[in-house]
Amino acid sequence: MSGPETTPDTRTYRVDAYAAREIAVRALSGHGVDDEACALVADALVETSMRGVRTHGLRLLPGYLDDLARRIANPAPKIEVVRESGPTALLDADAALGVVAGTVGAREAVRRAAQYGIAAVVVRNSNHFAAASIHGRVMSRAGMVGWAMTSASSRVAPFNGRDPLFGTNPVSVAAGADEHEFALDMATSQVCLGTVRERERGGTPIEPGWAVDSRGRDTCDASRAAALSPLDPGHKGQGLGMVVTLMTAVLADAPLDWELDHMERSESGCGRRVAHFLLCLDPAFFGGRGAFDERLRDLIDTTRAARPATGSAVLCPGDPERSSEREAARSGIALDAATARALSELARRHGLPAPPLRPTPRSTP
């Protein structure tokens, strides 16, 4: 935030969540997004940042605003049902922000699953999904098991490949609440591109298995990374990435990953045509609500109680995010310097007080 531009500011800044939310709401509103959608997107980005997911929280706000300014994202979409049965729906998102389209889809899935026990909602003509767990948790907060997936532009090589083909194609599965919440949210690549770029900026090597060079060889040099690698073993990771494409683009009759524009290289005036898949199951229709809650608690508690190999405890999906959320509630959201600066500029532009930013060393975020 200070010092010459050439010295990257690698500090973390703590920002008050309410102030950040207000800035996001105002900035989105300035692009003609209605109040409900502003609240929805701002809450989603703040929630994700509070949960410590640096790649998918408020860092995405400037990109979303740019999408709105360039009419890639439609600030006032008419999201419509293209086809439906009781427990299924295909929605056209009318180029809505992906956060909005995914949440509308997830709510639709909850409504239908409450009646039928299960529902699948496929969304097409959307934009960047944000963190998949945003949408999975819309369903789990309603007492459901929620699955959320999205298509994404090519970043990941197939196993034994050398060029990007599949997106990082994330999957979220969410169920339960509070101390017994299960909240998986994972790319089907080893890491996401942001993590590689971060290492590149910091001048440190990337880990073996993360990426391949243009000849398909594993590389630890971030600047030579031509494509991300799928989960290991690679044939399984590739398979999972393809499953996401199958459940999103293929089911939706939407462009496949390699037909999607990258976020930073999209043409103005038309949406990115991203597809999402939302699956929702109501435990009451299977083994019953009480039994489900009890078994889920057992699954989570027994896992956490497993003997660790090292000193740190065995964790469940969502545990690190819950800790981060508590810390953020006490100390503010941890943001990278660029995102903190962007928020300050947005505050200024929209006549809001600049949020107090407290720098902390990167090593203790």
Add this chain to the structure above:
Amino acid sequence: MSGPETTPDTRTYRVDAYAAREIAVRALSGHGVDDEACALVADALVETSMRGVRTHGLRLLPGYLDDLARRIANPAPKIEVVRESGPTALLDADAALGVVAGTVGAREAVRRAAQYGIAAVVVRNSNHFAAASIHGRVMSRAGMVGWAMTSASSRVAPFNGRDPLFGTNPVSVAAGADEHEFALDMATSQVCLGTVRERERGGTPIEPGWAVDSRGRDTCDASRAAALSPLDPGHKGQGLGMVVTLMTAVLADAPLDWELDHMERSESGCGRRVAHFLLCLDPAFFGGRGAFDERLRDLIDTTRAARPATGSAVLCPGDPERSSEREAARSGIALDAATARALSELARRHGLPAPPLRPTPRSTP
């Protein structure tokens, strides 16, 4: 098949598929399994062996027969609907063979999805599932997208754990047909236990990342492997394994992985209480049948056409199995010596001609 017992016979034997099927049918029938179920199980095991899945084909037959003999598996189960809505059902398998229970569940899912567009069938009180793709492909052969999962007894340590907790918890996702069939079938561990045991018998080290010793350290010594490792990165692999437990045992109100007996250590007289999850989606209810077929072909063809890093082509899930199936149709099923011998003994016991066994060197199966 010959030579002293102390020299392990590591050759592969080619066995005629029809002969193998007939032996399996007679052997199952001898335990009181009805004609339809005999055909179903025999076809499933032969199909899996033809597809080159050595761990889950006819090799499992002696174990299933033992389960029947010991009344762990019920030869004449009454599989009943415990609870249902239109697109959901919870089945009690009455300790059926898992192949039977899973296939009944998959057929039930197809029937319901054809009407509603989606269906989920959860099965409890079942036994060993066999290859998950057996059940996924019951659905894809009906033109659906089929998902199949099963709970399984503890083999896999959590990330940063040292003891087995989760089963190898496989997932199959199947869609399409013939040259454009997508057929993923993967354990959520790096490898299955059979692969580690095979290395141990052969006296060769296992690969880094496959297993941990009793202190949770990665080991290449198969004899020190205390637990299998999840897919890498381990927190993602553990998360996927837990998703399978969630969708099977937790939804079914059935015992969790660590409450299940291992196959070789089950008590006689009661079923293993394994739970399965079958999910079925009809593409006609989403982007439409024609569009789905076209996009799926594009997904598969584009992936196969990706530039490979090495000489061998980029493959799709199911491609190696399809090649193996063709080879088996020409040359017979490739079986390990123990399985080939078991088939010969079963043939003798049931008054069938011993199947001609043609040994081939292990290196050219």
